[in-house]
Amino acid sequence: MANGALMHSRSVIASAWGIVQRKMDNLAAVANLVARWYIAKIFFYSGLNKFRDWESTLYLFREEYHVPLLAPEIAAALATAGELGFAVLLAAGLFTRFAASGLFLINIVAVVSYHDALKDSPAALQDHLEWGILLALLLTTQVQTLTLDQTLARRNKA
Secondary structure (H helix, E strand, O other): OHHHHHHHHHHHHHHHHHHHHHHHHHHHHHHHHHHHHHHHHHHHHHHHHHHHOHHHHHHHHHHOOOOOOOOHHHHHHHHHHHHHHHHHHHHHOOOHHHHHHHHHHHHHHHHHHOHHHHOOOHHHHHHHHHHHHHHHHHHHOOOOOOOHHHHHHHHHHO
């Protein structure tokens, strides 16, 4: 008798957990969208600030940021274009993994190039770490809803 009750309890728990998992799966697209918009906003505003005050941007890339292998002017232009372009693609969910990988690379280059200043600012270093984690999640998950990628895939099938 006790064994039957235990089996029934396990069945009820498994059934309830299955419902919870399906609900979480349905929320995955929303969580992915929020993460994309959050990261896109950060990088877009950073790129916009660089673009708006180009002289300061060039100064920072010449004097503060030490991007390996690139001239400061080229690094500044690539960083600005990358932050703006990849952020727009990521927010729209267009070429999502490509955009996330571009921003992931920009984030790594920023940490490497500006490490001397970041090491003295644990909060700023923590920001870059969190952005990297979110971007890594966006790179490795296959959420296809609420994206322009999904819309294009549907049109290609039709």
